[in-house]
């Protein structure tokens with residue numbers, strides 16, 4: 001089919017949340033489309049959409065609950081045709097999309113690792129016993145308490161900027177942020193130490209950007225083909241199949257990272273009790289085109305070891 005390209009008269013509308021990180025990701029997407037097809041910047045329109053997750057800042061995410069806290073309003077506008085594509089952090093995306101939408105275009109993944117952030121520039125190893133660490137991630141909390149039960153974790157909501165401000169105010173001595181977020185925000189002045197995956201296995205899909213569209217919008221599908229990064233897709237296929245098989249949501253401490261080497265893919269996964277008292281991890285290597293199957297097998301293996309009630313609150 002012949003592709004119709006966006007023009008200043010008929011723009012491609014890019015939907016995104018309004019946080020600085022979300023905007024950086026939308027700008028990256030626009031830049032890649034401009035580059036791929038030699039299009040002017042004003043062939044695109046960035047449409048900022050506020051989500052429930054952005055508006056409610058005073059409660060822990062797990063209390064508000066529900067799927068799609070950061071995506072529903074954006075997906076509604078996509079379905080209604082008010083925007084043409086939506087740019088998302090893949091780590092925040094449920095494994096299934098609403099009927100009529102598809103999320104199969106991934107930009108090249110940034111660094112998937114977590115960073116330890118302390119304004120004085122210290123490291124996790126040197127953090128004194130009894131120190132307070134802020135995070136709103138159940139995964140990071142469980143992983144931290146598993147290794148360092150001597151530390152205290154406090155709830156730390158808000159976007160990257162808000163969390164850095166809270167550190168400055170002394171609400172906590174340190175926090176964790178994704179390396180990808182710091183890099184995309186070009187936040188060079190934020191003291192951070194990268195944490196190796198062996199020490200803190202990242203969230204599923206951390207560091208990857210996904211572009212969602214309407215299933216029936218073939219023109220946009222063609223446009224996006226030039227942007228899709230195959231190796232990132234292969235890694236996310238394994239990680240997201242692992243997550244799906246665990247029936248995971250943001251309310252469960254689950255970690256996973258797939259790495260490619262030649263024709264093979266290795267998926268490492270971890271599940272934890274919410275209080276960090278127990279962590280189970282394992283890995284499977286197999287052919288690169290069997291990532292999803294590997295993800296399901298790894299999940300089965302860990303679920304068998306975990307037994308019933310592993311994820312229950314305690």
Ligand SMILES: NCc1[nH]cc(CCC(=O)O)c1CC(=O)O
Pocket residue numbers: 089090091092160176177178180181205206207208209
């Ligand atoms: N849940 C918020 C969120 N979603 C994606 C990122 C970071 C960027 C990424 O993983 O692509 C962050 C912030 C953080 O964890 O520090």
